[in-house]
Amino acid sequence: MKLLRVVASYFKNCRDNFMIDLISKSKRTSEDKEYELHEIDEGLYVYNTVAFVGKNASGKTTAVELLDCCYSILGEFRVENKTYQYDHVTLDIIFYHEGMIYRYFTKLEADASLENKAVFTDQHIFQKKYYKSRSKSVYDERDFKEMEDLGSLPEDTSIVFFVLKKKQTRALYFDSEGKGASTYQLLFKALRNYKISTEVLADIIHIFDENICGLQMVDDNNYKLLYKAEQKIVSDTELVHLLSSGTTKGILLYTMAAASLQMGFDLIIDEIENHFHKTLVENLISFYKDKMVNRNKAALLFTTHYCEVLDLFNRRDNIWISKSKEKVYLENMYENFDIRTELLKSNQFNSNAFDTAVNYEELMNLKRKLME
């Protein structure tokens, strides 16, 4: 299963018909096919890395939360425990699965109980077979046929269940907050669920702290930390202080990336640069662009303020610039900007080619006040 496109309305503070399209649009060179794209069916290419950039409060997080919402529906057939309102949200999701293209419409409402979950109303699902000869008209509405008489489900369960049938992780979402002391519980759960070996965990920990040889779980709240010459049993809270919150976040994120690459599900990260050192960000991106590592067609979708990361993208159609004018909207670097491709994207970003610069006058207003 691969998510191809989502169009949302009434989602958080987004403009109506807020769209994210994950099918490649610009010319595909042989180098792009090697390093930037996954061919999920003959002639059907999606990105292996996607970036959302923009000013503070421009809607980058909203964009990745929308993707997370779609993946929750496609993975668990539910939307629950999110930090936003569900009422009136409409979603138009197009995804690829086993040779077929599916188009799913739904409207979300908040559940009438006290639980934080959405119910699905007004649901429709359409399908068509994918043909290479029609790879340029994947979204063409005319040849979709509605799937009818699917049966009934609880109202908090999406009818996507009838297509995908089995719950499966389709993506993991990392917000910029981190999980604090519960990180390590989550880490060991991930190791078990996604069958990541302890050797891989040891290698990951070693990247962040060369003095540590391994980490073992003693019980739900205590861990054994293995150094070269000694061992320490520590609680989860002590462990976060001992390893630092940055290292803790980094270890979890790299472990999830290992799971994503091994299992082929996508990884969504809000503010990728918040989690670790620049080289580790570059290394993570290089994993997703390397077909010898990324063998199961996983994708990395992230937001960033760090515009140098954009220079690591050979294409422009997998970069979105988020903007906010009363409502949040996205512009695609390939479709919406006529920029010189020979210049570094970061230089253009810094010279405000995408209208993303921090407002100079606002900065000076503050400085003037501080100088009084």
Next chain:
Amino acid sequence: MKYLIMCEGPNELEIVKILLENDLLLFDKDELLNLIPYHARQIDKSPAVQLALNIYPGEVTVLRIGDGLTEKLRIPNKYKDKIIAVEKYCTKPELEMLLIIAENLLDEYNKVKSAKKPKVFAKEHIQCGHQKYDNSTRFYELYFGRNPLLLAASIKEYKRKHGSHKKEERYLADLLK
């Protein structure tokens, strides 16, 4: 020091991957920058290569692999100290020469070489199972992937029969064990 292998096209990359997987090269994956060979003509046009160079703090020797490699390699300023050497390994006039040699068709090709490019000749005369040569990477994978020793032998034979490379143009055979 690590080697950065930059292949001109996806087919050259496939050839190098087959040689590497079958331990036929003078070096192994651990000696390659970021553990893999790259498909890239220029460093400044390849974010994948830049990523690899950014991650590694040590010195790098670039091994360029392609047909003629007439285009000069531009080395961005930020990598000028890191890249200590650039070497060219050529399969002139075209990579298809290896297929022609593997099929024992070199003499036949030599009769028409002034009028026909190796690519065209290979398309007319070479197939693998039911698949005709179509300039695809998949064909190289099928043809040499199951017979890596034939690939190595063809590379060596190419050097034996093409002693006319310029001084700075080395042979793929020079990278073989």
